[in-house]
Amino acid sequence: MAYDYQTVHALEGTIGAVSERRANHLSVHRASAIASVLAAPGRAAEAAGILVASGEFEARFVAPGEWLVLSDVHAPETLGAELSVRLGDFAFVVDQSHGRVALTLAGPDAARILANGIGADLHIDAFPVGRAANVLCNHLSVNLARTGGDRFGIVVTRSFAGALVDDLKVMARSHELSVDFDTR
Amino acid sequence: MASLITCPHCGTRPKEEFSIRGDATPVRPAPMAPDEAWNDYAHVRANPRGRIREHWQHVSGCRRWLVVERDNFTHEVFAVTDATESRGGAR
Numbered sequence: 652m653a654y655d656y657q658t659v660h661a662l663e664g665t666i667g668a669v670s671e672r673r674a675n676h677l678s679v680h681r682a683s684a685i686a687s688v689l690a691a692p693g694r695a696a697e698a699a700g701i702l703v704a705s706g707e708f709e710a711r712f713v714a715p716g717e718w719l720v721l722s723d724v725h726a727p728e729t730l731g732a733e734l735s736v737r738l739g740d741f742a743f744v745v746d747q748s749h750g751r752v753a754l755t756l757a758g759p760d761a762a763r764i765l766a767n768g769i770g771a772d773l774h775i776d777a778f779p780v781g782r783a784a785n786v787l788c789n790h791l792s793v794n795l796a797r798t799g800g801d802r803f804g805i806v807v808t809r810s811f812a813g814a815l816v817d818d819l820k821v822m823a824r825s826h827e828l829s830v831d832f833d834t835r
Numbered sequence: 836m837a838s839l840i841t842c843p844h845c846g847t848r849p850k851e852e853f854s855i856r857g858d859a860t861p862v863r864p865a866p867m868a869p870d871e872a873w874n875d876y877a878h879v880r881a882n883p884r885g886r887i888r889e890h891w892q893h894v895s896g897c898r899r900w901l902v903v904e905r906d907n908f909t910h911e912v913f914a915v916t917d918a919t920e921s922r923g924g925a926r
Contacts, residue, residue: 714897770849784845787895
């Protein structure tokens with residue numbers, strides 16, 4: 652028996668969108684190409700070099716020799732294969748496009764909103780643009796990256812995405828925050 | 836309890852991000868060592884006051900095992916290193 656499978660976003664119907672644009676905006680990426688890359692033993696430098704050399708990937712630090720790779724250029728269906736070809740024996744690649752949800756929090760109060768749930772120093776000097784790390788946001792472990800002075804990228808596991816968005820709304824209660832899906 | 840731990844990979848973080856395994860000083864005996872040596876290694880622990888070395892795992896961050904050298908009386912943290920450093924760093 653043949654089934655028709657449909658791709659449904661983890662937050663479809665539960666996002667509680669606030670579509671009116673406010674000073675701070677949380678956008679949930681609709682189709683994000685994400686892969687987890689773990690360097691082979693002793694090959695972290697080579698793997699990092701390959702990831703950085705190509706401008707098509709955005710590698711976010713997770714742990715020594717481990718990155719979450721996002722791409723605007725590649726489709727979710729092809730990112731894993733593309734990375735495997737480039738990295739060869741230097742690293743192991745697992746596609747996470749449907750396993751994780753990527754969000755962007757942007758606005759003048761972005762760091763203050765995050766500070767309500769994250770115990771890391773998010774000052775621009777301590778956590779500069781381009782830095783990424785796993786952090787505990789309330790009770791959820793998420794990957795946080797600073798993509799601009801007042802822009803943060805968050806990657807969270809699919810099943811926790813709903814809880815994270817709810818948490819972020821609570822964290823932003825004393826700030827103006829709108830929430831919606833990305834237009835892409 | 837020391838409340839801020841500076842992970843060598845992630846930066847300064849609250850202790851809630853970590854899980855503590857315990858004393859980092861016991862050295863694993865050889866496989867055929869006498870039972871007394873294994874008994875000491877598995878069960879016998881000193882309970883010192885002052886400067887101690889412990890294994891902490893950064894579960895909510897980089898998930899690496901760290902060796903935290905801290906004072907359990909003054910709560911001062913002296914050093915945090917990756918647990919692989921004693922054998923020449925991560926592979």
